[in-house]
Amino acid sequence: xxxxxxxxxxxxxxxxxxxxxxxxxxxxxxxxxxxxxxxxxxxxxxxxxxxxxxxxxxxxxxxxxxxxxxxxxxxxxxxxxxxxxxxxxxxxxxxxxxxxxxxxxxxxxxxxxxxxxxxxxxxxxxxxxxxxxxxxxxxxxxxxxxxxxxxxxxxxxxxxxxxxxxxxxxxxxxxxxxxxxxxxxxxxxxxxxxxxxxxxxxxxxxxxxxxxxxxxxxxxxxxxxxxxxxx
Numbered sequence: 001x002x003x004x005x006x007x008x009x010x011x012x013x014x015x016x017x018x019x020x021x022x023x024x025x026x027x028x029x030x031x032x033x034x035x036x037x038x039x040x041x042x043x044x045x046x047x048x049x050x051x052x053x054x055x056x057x058x059x060x061x062x063x064x065x066x067x068x069x070x071x072x073x074x075x076x077x078x079x080x081x082x083x084x085x086x087x088x089x090x091x092x093x094x095x096x097x098x099x100x101x102x103x104x105x106x107x108x109x110x111x112x113x114x115x116x117x118x119x120x121x122x123x124x125x126x127x128x129x130x131x132x133x134x135x136x137x138x139x140x141x142x143x144x145x146x147x148x149x150x151x152x153x154x155x156x157x158x159x160x161x162x163x164x165x166x167x168x169x170x171x172x173x174x175x176x177x178x179x180x181x182x183x184x185x186x187x188x189x190x191x192x193x194x195x196x197x198x199x200x201x202x203x204x205x206x207x208x209x210x211x212x213x214x215x216x217x218x219x220x221x222x223x224x225x226x227x228x229x230x231x
Contacts, residue, residue: 003142003152003219011151013085014142015110016076017093019118025064025204026122027052029132029190030164052190056123059197067121067208074212075114082220089113093143100145112151115141116215119155119170123193123200126164132187134180134203135159137170140215156214159207178214180207 003011028049057064076086089096089106093115100107117139123132135158142152155175157165162177185203187193193200 001150001153011084011111013087013109013111014079015087015089015096015107015113015145016072017089017091017096017113017115019068019071019116020093021068021118021121023064024053024122025057025060025067026120026124027056027132027190027193028122028124029128030124030126053122055194056197059194060201063201063204067204070205070208071116071212074209075116075215078213078216079219082216084219097143097145097148107145110145112142112144114215115139115143117141119172120160120165122204123187124160124164126161130161130164132190132193133159133161133183134185134200134207136204136207136211137165137172137175138211138215139172140218142219152218154215154218156211158211158214159203178210180210 026049029052072088076088079086087106087110089099091099093113096107096113100110100113119137119139121136121138123134125132137155137157137160139155140153141150143149144151155172157175157177159178159180162175165175167173167175185200185206187196187200
């Protein structure tokens, strides 16, 4: 749902709460056949996912915090350029809504809250026969503070192969896919990914930058969508 012209004209101050995200970078290789094998195979696959995630995180211990800061600063910078006043809020979206109702000074003059939820972030492949690719799936909802009206709502898939994503698993109804033209950060298997663990961090930084721009593009008075990205 796009932000209509009437709301764009009246919207001046946007509050930016904390990004809603599990404190993790996922490294996943799904196997469609697991569902037919049984619960033991599913459990083993989950253990494998966790092992890979921890190994990658140990190789890039500061990467998650860097990417979270990047998407916040990117959103704030772009919205400021578009003429909005952006207030950093050191609280969750729901805490911010409650703070507004309690007339917290930090929410003074805030017209709407931008609720950003990261549904998946990391390197992912939907099959043992496909490469690991960097990507992020996130939802961005702009909600008015006064009436809690949904002013804008979008879901973005930056980088992942759309055919590999299960919207049911991520509790989503739709997603707009933004492909990455440059396949530099594509790894045939986990061992190759780990042998380039430090270099691969740039792939996740790149998709976060694109995600921040995609969110803010949809709040412009004259929308300019990002359909193709090349590093």
